[in-house]
Amino acid sequence: MKRVMAVGVFDLLHAGHLHYMEQAKALGDHLTVVVAHDDTVRKRKHEPVTGQALRLRMVQGLKPVDHAVVGNPPNVPIFDILPIINPDIIALGYDQEHAEDRIRTQLNELGYEHIEVTRVEGLSEDLDGTRKIIARILERAAGKEA
Numbered sequence: 001m002k003r004v005m006a007v008g009v010f011d012l013l014h015a016g017h018l019h020y021m022e023q024a025k026a027l028g029d030h031l032t033v034v035v036a037h038d039d040t041v042r043k044r045k046h047e048p049v050t051g052q053a054l055r056l057r058m059v060q061g062l063k064p065v066d067h068a069v070v071g072n073p074p075n076v077p078i079f080d081i082l083p084i085i086n087p088d089i090i091a092l093g094y095d096q097e098h099a100e101d102r103i104r105t106q107l108n109e110l111g112y113e114h115i116e117v118t119r120v121e122g123l124s125e126d127l128d129g130t131r132k133i134i135a136r137i138l139e140r141a142a143g144k145e146a
Contacts, residue, residue: 002028005087007071008096009036011049013058014133016093016122023120024091025064032085033059033068043074079110087115094122 006024010017010033025031035056041048048055052070059068072080092098096119103117 001030002089003030003032003085003087004028004089004091005032005034005085006091006093007034007036008093009041009045009048010055010059011041012133013055016095017059018062018064019122020091020093020120021059021062021064025066027089027091027118027120030066031064032087033065034071034081034085035059035068037071037073039073040071079106079112082110082112082115089116089118092117092119094120 004024004027006021008017008020021031021033024033035052036044038048038052041052050058056068056070059065069081069085072078090103092100092103100117100119107113107115107117
């Protein structure tokens with residue numbers, strides 16, 4: 001069985017997230033999704049709109065997802081979750097700001113040479129990202145049709 005791991009915030013679940021999960025699942029037989037811990041979101045991005053428990057529940061409800069877990073808080077090394085999930089592949093979203101080469105180097109240094117790192121394709125829709133959706137809402141709230 002080929003195990004795939006996908007990671008993300010999934011703050012406002014949208015079509016781009018579903019597309020990411022579908023593409024990640026297509027890479028293997030079992031998809032585990034790591035939903036970012038609230039403290040990690042605060043440290044790296046912004047105050048979460050929805051809490052990690054709700055985000056976890058929403059991701060668990062997606063058809064391609066076999067299992068979902070909340071990730072480590074920011075004071076725990078990010079790769080500490082790998083022995084629990086034991087992935088063969090880490091699938092990165094098309095717009096995630098992770099450098100594949102850096103991840104590959106860190107995995108090799110930690111003895112995870114067998115884990116493949118791949119980036120999936122994006123969705124061609126215009127509202128395929130949380131920031132785009134928020135911008136559209138703000139434009140409409142200000143009376144500007146997009």
